[in-house]
Amino acid sequence: MKQRKKLNSPTPPPPSRALPRRGGPRPRAAPASITALPGPVGGGERRHMGGRRRFRGGRKDAAGDGPSLPCPEEPMGPGSLSRSLLLRCRRAAAAALDAPRWHCRPLPARPLSAAARLRAPHPPGTGGGGRRKGAAGAGGRGEEEDEEEEEEEEDEAELEELLGPSPLALEPGAQRVAIVHPAVKWGPRKSPLTTAELQIAEAVALVDTLQNWTVLDKIIIPTKNPDKKFVFGKGNFQVLTEKIKKLPHLTAVFLNVQRVSSLTKKELEGAWGVKVFDRYTIVLHIFRCNARTKEAKLQIALAEIPLLRSNLKNEVSQRDQQRGGSRYIMGSGETFLETQNRILKERELKIRNALEKLRRKRSLLRTQRRKREFPMISVMGYTNCGKTTLIKALTGEAGLQPRDQLFATLDVTAHAGYLPSHMAVIYVDTIGFLTDLPHNLVESFSATLEEVAYTDLIVHVRDITHPETILQKATVLSVLKNLNLPSHLLDSIVEVHNKVDLIERYKPTEENALAISALHGHGLEELKQEIEKKILTATGKKILTIDVNLEGPQLSWLYKEATVQEVEVMPEDGTARVKVIISSSAFGRYKNLFPNSKIFMS
Numbered sequence: 001m002k003q004r005k006k007l008n009s010p011t012p013p014p015p016s017r018a019l020p021r022r023g024g025p026r027p028r029a030a031p032a033s034i035t036a037l038p039g040p041v042g043g044g045e046r047r048h049m050g051g052r053r054r055f056r057g058g059r060k061d062a063a064g065d066g067p068s069l070p071c072p073e074e075p076m077g078p079g080s081l082s083r084s085l086l087l088r089c090r091r092a093a094a095a096a097l098d099a100p101r102w103h104c105r106p107l108p109a110r111p112l113s114a115a116a117r118l119r120a121p122h123p124p125g126t127g128g129g130g131r132r133k134g135a136a137g138a139g140g141r142g143e144e145e146d147e148e149e150e151e152e153e154e155d156e157a158e159l160e161e162l163l164g165p166s167p168l169a170l171e172p173g174a175q176r177v178a179i180v181h182p183a184v185k186w187g188p189r190k191s192p193l194t195t196a197e198l199q200i201a202e203a204v205a206l207v208d209t210l211q212n213w214t215v216l217d218k219i220i221i222p223t224k225n226p227d228k229k230f231v232f233g234k235g236n237f238q239v240l241t242e243k244i245k246k247l248p249h250l251t252a253v254f255l256n257v258q259r260v261s262s263l264t265k266k267e268l269e270g271a272w273g274v275k276v277f278d279r280y281t282i283v284l285h286i287f288r289c290n291a292r293t294k295e296a297k298l299q300i301a302l303a304e305i306p307l308l309r310s311n312l313k314n315e316v317s318q319r320d321q322q323r324g325g326s327r328y329i330m331g332s333g334e335t336f337l338e339t340q341n342r343i344l345k346e347r348e349l350k351i352r353n354a355l356e357k358l359r360r361k362r363s364l365l366r367t368q369r370r371k372r373e374f375p376m377i378s379v380m381g382y383t384n385c386g387k388t389t390l391i392k393a394l395t396g397e398a399g400l401q402p403r404d405q406l407f408a409t410l411d412v413t414a415h416a417g418y419l420p421s422h423m424a425v426i427y428v429d430t431i432g433f434l435t436d437l438p439h440n441l442v443e444s445f446s447a448t449l450e451e452v453a454y455t456d457l458i459v460h461v462r463d464i465t466h467p468e469t470i471l472q473k474a475t476v477l478s479v480l481k482n483l484n485l486p487s488h489l490l491d492s493i494v495e496v497h498n499k500v501d502l503i504e505r506y507k508p509t510e511e512n513a514l515a516i517s518a519l520h521g522h523g524l525e526e527l528k529q530e531i532e533k534k535i536l537t538a539t540g541k542k543i544l545t546i547d548v549n550l551e552g553p554q555l556s557w558l559y560k561e562a563t564v565q566e567v568e569v570m571p572e573d574g575t576a577r578v579k580v581i582i583s584s585s586a587f588g589r590y591k592n593l594f595p596n597s598k599i600f601m602s
């Protein structure tokens with residue numbers, strides 16, 4: 001019998017020791033986190049290969065053709081995504097340099113402005129701020145870099161101006177709110193997938209998300225058409241006004257409609273004597289409170305523009321009423337409305353330009369990632385369905401903080417994990433969706449969601465315990481459709497039914513849906529296998545077993561060009577059986593180079 005030695009059994013991702021345990025305490029709120037890379041895939045490879053250099057050469061890590069990990073210095077992009085990439089590089093580099101795994105602690109979150117500092121450490125002896133200048137030597141290159149630096153500083157200053165205090169920001173402090181829900185009882189505006197009670201429950205959840213805001217009362221008032229000026233008919237409006245006026249210490253009314261025009265808002269505020277907020281204002285306020293990165297903040301600033309415009313119209317019509325007709329601003333030839341509109345237009349353009357710049361940086365990162373061929377998986381779904389919890393469970397990343405809160409995640413962040421074949425993948429956490437989110441708001445965040453189009457697979461997480469789970473699914477699918485995603489992405493969505501620990505003996509009725517509990521880790525192995533199957537199809541990668549002659553160059557070629565999973569040495573034959581994940585192109589090249597190799601498909 002042949003004696004076989006299994007030399008290379010890759011280290012699986014670290015156990016989810018950071019996961020909350022069943023019955024354990026709920027994770028507490030914490031600032032947005034950044035990515036940690038689980039331990040290196042090839043802990044065993046390292047032992048087998050012995051030397052550091054050989055390990056590095058062999059650490060292709062799911063890369064078919066691209067350069068191997070550890071990666072070169074990477075230009076920083078916006079937000080956590082870029083930070084996380086940098087961290088992954090650093091961790092991979094640390095791993096390759098034999099750093100013990102327990103040193104790989106997530107770094108604290110950094111603002112984007114720290115990116116430049118992370119990117120280019122000052123070479124010693126180049127003096128003060130003249131880092132790259134010194135390194136580049138005299139002449140053109142240094143000047144060019146000076147210009148670049150100046151430009152960066154200008155960008156920073158402009159960003160700071162754009163992100164200054166918003167005129168629409170709600171005053172901090174406590175709010176005692178009455179939620180008023182206009183219920184459409186019949187007709188085409190009535191949704192068959194929800195009820196007024198459920199919609200009011202969601203409005204309560206939105207208010208509860210805000211610190212120091214409390215719900216004083218919930219009022220459902222029927223209306224035929226919530227788009228009417230006063231939303232309700234005359235009689236109902238009177239009843240409602242009396243009810244509102246009787247509420248003690250009320251500070252605001254949350255009218256649970258997508259948008260109320262600024263004119264209506266003003267009239268309602270006049271009638272009720274308190275502030276009136278609509279869904280747009282409330283969601284925008286939650287976004288403002290939760291935004292961490294400049295990109296998220298810019299997107300919020302962009303979403304504010306239509307509100308500012310509508311306020312402006314209102315203000316101008318009021319001025320006109322008071323003064324009798326619009327006036328030219330002295331000597332400018334422009335009316336007040338024209339001037340203000342121009343200023344708003346300029347502001348919008350500046351925000352869009354700033355977002356575009358961040359986007360360009362991101363597309364650079366995307367190219368780099370592509371080179372490395374990390375398969376990427378977008379985790380999407382309705383807000384609070386458990387996306388972040390699932391990514392935490394799949395990656396074992398302790399830094400991730402799921403929260404029982406709507407819109408806890410506002411930035412697209414990337415997190416590394418491993419599939420059953422030990423293929424390294426990146427999970428992308430995304431902003432959650434909400435029914436009746438005004439189009440403008442979704443549009444403002446589409447730059448972030450654009451990232452999804454470049455991923456290889458979408459996992460759609462659903463909170464299956466939610467009474468509106470079907471409406472939520474419809475909302476998510478409709479937003480996804482409007483994002484202009486490639487059809488292969490939409491056709492291969494993995495649907496996941498989460499929180500099944502809360503339903504006894506749950507079985508999905510939808511074909512191909514997988515039941516899981518992200519919190520307790522149920523069903524995750526099946527999910528990973530499904531993801532792997534789809535990722536292999538989407539990326540054209542194959543898992544193969546190849547017999548190689550140890551005297552020949554095949555093994556080192558495979559270490560360089562594919563991800564080596566396992567090496568079984570048969571010493572008496574001088575051969576080894578090697579399990580690899582390999583891209584189609586690399587496989588084609590291998591067959592050309594080594595036509596006599598014995599290959600087994602897995």
Ligand SMILES: Nc1nc2c(ncn2[C@@H]2O[C@H](COP(=O)(O)OP(=O)(O)OP(=O)(O)O)[C@@H](O)[C@H]2O)c(=O)[nH]1
Pocket residue numbers: 026381382383384385386387388389390401402403404405406407408409410431432433498499500501502516517518519520
């Ligand atoms: N019982 C149970 N609770 C879960 C499960 N998965 C997530 N949760 C809880 O659901 C809440 C929301 O979880 P998150 O992971 O923050 O949800 P999210 O989809 O990322 O939410 P947003 O980022 O706000 O859109 C948290 O309180 C989680 O603990 C699960 O499988 N079972």
Ligand SMILES: [Mg+2]
Pocket residue numbers: 387388389402408409429
């Ligand atoms: Mg989240």
